[in-house]
Amino acid sequence: MNQVERARSRMETLAGLPVYRDRQLTLLTDLYQLTMMYGQFKAGRHRERVVFDLFYRNNPCGNGYVIAAGLEQVAWYLYHLKFSESDLAYLRSLQMFSDDFLDYLRSFSFHGDVYAVPEGTVVFPNEPLVRVEGPIAEVQLIESALLTFVNHQSLIATKARRIVEAARTNVAHPQSGVIEMGLRRAQNVDASLFGARAAYIGGCVATSNVMAAQSYNLPVAGTQGHSWIQSFPSELEAFEAYRQAFPENTVLLVDTYDVLRSGLPNAIRIGQAMKAQGQSLKGIRIDSGDLAYLSKRARRQLDAAGLEDVKIVASGDLDEFTIRDLLTQGAEIDSWGVGTHLITSAGCPALGCVYKLAAQETEGRLEPKIKVSENPNKVTNPGKKKVLRLFVDGLAVADLIALADEVYDPSEPLELFDPIHTYKRKTVQDYQMEELLVPIFEAGTLVYELPTLADIQARVETQLGAFPSEVRRHLNPHEYHVDLSKPLWDLKQQLLHQWRRP
Missing domain, CATH: 3.20.20.70 (Aldolase class I)
Known part of the structure; x- marks a missing residue:
């Protein structure tokens, strides 16, 4: 049994559980996802390829980290994503969408690529927890559902x-x-x-x-x-x-x-x-x-x-x-x-994950996109990205958000710098590197074998064991380094400079 067959077998096992049985969640979305999808369809742009990142901006409860969870529900949702006849009848009753669009939805399914951190991974602000790439109509439709699954379970x-x-x-x-x-x-x-x-x-x-x-x-x-x-x-x-x-x-x-x-x-x-x-x-x-x-x-x-x-x-x-x-x-x-x-996660009722456009295909190549705000915390990191965790002697020392095509040689020293206060710099040597985002779907095919809850719980223990106690403490935890690579930082500054031009 190959990886794809094992992934499907696990999904079939989930289908027998009461919490999943007979659940069809395609309309678990906000209306504006469908109106944008319809507008793209009418403009002939619904097949344009895009990249979206799902991430959060601030740790909840004054904590120093977050435990990623909810990926199983994301996989279930995307694996079964299709519009039923009752869904289409309801959308028709709204008198907002044309018949040709509803016909398009009748044969709709997810064809994109999804990379995500495995459940039980310790994560930090601004790191992509999920990266989705595919036709814009598909990638935009799933925003609300993905946020619901990841926000809630990661918080709890x-x-x-x-x-x-x-x-x-x-x-x-x-x-x-x-x-x-x-x-x-x-x-x-x-x-x-x-x-x-x-x-x-x-x-x-x-x-x-x-x-x-x-x-x-x-x-x-x-x-x-x-x-x-x-x-x-x-x-x-x-x-x-x-x-x-x-x-x-x-x-x-x-x-x-x-x-x-x-x-x-x-x-x-x-x-x-x-x-x-x-x-x-x-x-x-x-x-x-x-x-x-x-x-x-x-x-x-x-x-x-x-x-x-x-x-x-x-x-x-x-x-x-x-x-x-x-x-x-x-x-x-x-x-x-x-x-x-x-x-209820009393005291911090929401994690606040967001889902932002990072790149869009133009003339056959992905062009980086950035959202600009007067609030620096809301300025997004552009481009198709990956997250690298650096270890020295088995201890996590920093995470690096880098462009997906960047290559690093752990035998060479790596200079890290704070993306806001760039004068704060450190050089890491003799380090090991782990890429946190792993493939979940490739061209719409589930390729990730979902682990058991016992395995996920064990992963939490292993993950936390790699971080200093100062990062794990509840009150005033030490801020763990999450830096941008030099190429990503340069790209971000370039786009900000372009945006500022009169």
Whole structure:
């Protein structure tokens, strides 16, 4: 089986998952994509070849980096991109488009080239995460969908990583895990499903979302709610009933009434009874109250009762700041259930990826394009580009945005300079180089075999391990070098100079 056949086989596997089954997303676009497409068609320009870059301008949440995610959904969307008869009937009902244009859409499919960073890659502002090349009608149509997939999942994966790394500052329990529990707080169904997927990419160990677990083969976790406890005549009877139902995975929610006077003593009774029968109480969960104080008291009482192996799970409006603060107070918490602040990326609700024209074919060759703005941060980098990551002794030292046809010899010194403050320069020697953008589609054919989520999660760990801790820290992270190559910088200045001419 060759690479293309493996890629198709993986796509067929995805087709059986509930989250993808029978999903046709061609009209997941903004109307102006279709009106521009129609205008190009009427002008006879719809086949002109262009290059677009998808990138973001600022790291979210004050973070030092972003974890790229959402490529699987991009591949799924492009692989199945076609207009159904019901799509065409709806567009006809708008009375905006001619019959010959609708006939053109009837046989429409994606024929372009797509290069992208693999999911789980650590990325930085202004670097192309996705580069699309092809006929302008096709490349422009897909803008909104691509932004939706990459924006959302990259944001949630990055937020999840912040929370996971906060939990790992637990010196007593460095492997303490984070469970994604945001289903009921997500803005909609898709946000909950794709958000759970992205949270796993970011390092969560499980999700409470059963459909997400089924769709993506994720570990699933859950205990009981307060209503379960309240529905029994007593808390102890509720605990005993749960133990009988799940003797191999008994985790008891202890804060329905009073953690220290009721929940914890009753959980200890259950735990000791289970121990006497050769079983074990897996854990207790505290969902409210002073989590630092309650967890420390609970740990002491559990240990005194001979239940040293019982884990303490905390939940209840947690985020990376609360978790880190609890751990500085000595909280005895083994794992964390995080919902609202993770699934909504509270505090930074959007990543802000954009999709910009970088080059357009003129008389058989691609000519660079630039968007100019009074805001320097919104001036785009022109031309067809690639992203190179430079390593010295296995540690990432800088990323270089270069023109696609540039060639570098790692045996020769390379001078890097800040694209804004050009006097800031450094020379890199004895470096290794990795090209971040890899082929996903070639002439409309899927050539990339989508990895498993476990492989993507492992990639995150490997990627982050190559960066200094100063770049990874949550507060005031060190700004990682992302530079323009000299030829790209010269091209940008040339185009800006041309634009300034009267």
